[in-house]
Amino acid sequence: MRTTSKKVRFDLLHTFGLDDLEENAYLALLRLPASDERDLSERLGRPAETVSVAVDHLVKEGFIRRAGNRLLAVQPDVAFGPGLLRRHGEMQRVQTFIATLMEEYRERSALRDAREAVEVVIGAAEVMARWQHLQRAAQKEVKSLAKEPIVISADNQAQRVAMASGIVYRSVYERTMIDVPGDPYQLAWSAANGELMRIATDVPTKLMIFDGRAAFVPLMSASVEPAALVITSGTLLGVLNWVFETVWAGAVPFPATENTLGPEEQRLLSLIIAGYTDRAISKQFGLSHRTVQRRVRQLTRLAGVETRLQLVWHAAKHDWL
Incomplete structure (x- = not known):
């Protein structure tokens, strides 16, 4: 244990710019003052000329002092104080430098992460292959926003396989x-x-999101070949998830076929055709006036019309009752 303690202590003295001989000389004088350099040389077992050079350096650096011919070690807190202050200042400068480097690292990391989070796929075959791969890799849910023109084949075999295995599709x-x-x-x-489908008058963009972890955004233009973005992380992926859920919340549920309504929708439509007002319908259903108004709006949006009269004509044309 004593050997280890000495080794640690000597290593610490090295950090103050002392070589082995100077360390040994200072420690020897700290334990027992020497009458002169010859006495110190004999105690260290080193040539007098070499010890004299070491003593001169120790005096210059403030570790020992001369008292006539005697050599005395300066008490440690005084001897090492200036060095500690210098090193404290150096450490502060190092910390400032590290902080600057970290800021640059974070900026570059953010740019690198952004580049890695967005993959650009170019070419019809490449876009199709990447789209199919993402569908096959989905484990729980696929969400999509769809609008014309549709460039990717409507015969989506990957979707058929995924839905057969229990993957939920919301579109x-x-x-x-x-x-x-x-x-x-x-x-x-x-x-x-089993696809959960809704209809919206306007869909802002084409989009597919797989398990909430990867988004596929087709980029279609008449003047360039098909391309798509695949986003796998970061703020943009969160924004795209929010866009889908917002559009989904505002869209109208779509039945299995266009001319099929649920029992409550059929009853509501029958009362509208019969000329009932919203307040009269609310009494029939036992619902609030505002709830009935909302359901009537859902029917008109589903039919793609604006007025009750247009809704009646649409229902008759498409055999909704």
Whole structure:
């Protein structure tokens, strides 16, 4: 234990710029003052000339002092005080420098993270392959916003496989997509097989989000080849999740086929056709006036119309009752 203590102590003295001989000389004088340099030389077992050089350096640095021919060690707190102050100042400068480096590191890391979080996919085949891969990798839920034009094939085999394995699909379709004759987007199949579907008059962007952890944003233009962004982390991914949930909350539930309404919607529509006012309907349903108004608005939005009369005509045309 004593050897270890000495080793640690000597290593600490090294940090103040003393070499081995100077350390030994200072410690020897600290324990027992020497009558002169020859006495110190004999005690250390080193040549007098070498010890004389070490003594001169120790005197210059304030570790020992001369009292006539005698050599005396300066008490440690005084001897090491100036060095400690210098090192304290150096440490403060080092800390300031480290803080500057950390700021630069954080800035560069943020840029690097942003670059790594956004993948750009270019080319029709590449976009299709990346889209299919993300669907196959989904484990719980796929959320999507859809609007025309649809460039990726509507025959989405990956979705069929995913839904068959229990993956939940929640989708908001722009109103124009359900009005296209012949159901080219196979919405009836999707609804019949469990896709949770809603309709919105306007969908802000095309978007698919997989398990809330990766977003796929198609970038379509008539003048350039198909491309897409894949976002896997960061603030942008959170914003896209928020965009989907906001659009979803404001969209109208879409039934399995366009001409199918639930029992309550059918009853509500029947009363509207019969000429009942919202207040009269609220008494029939036992609901508040505002709730009835909201449900009537949902029906008109689902039909893509604005007035009750237009709703009646739409219901008759599409056999809603």
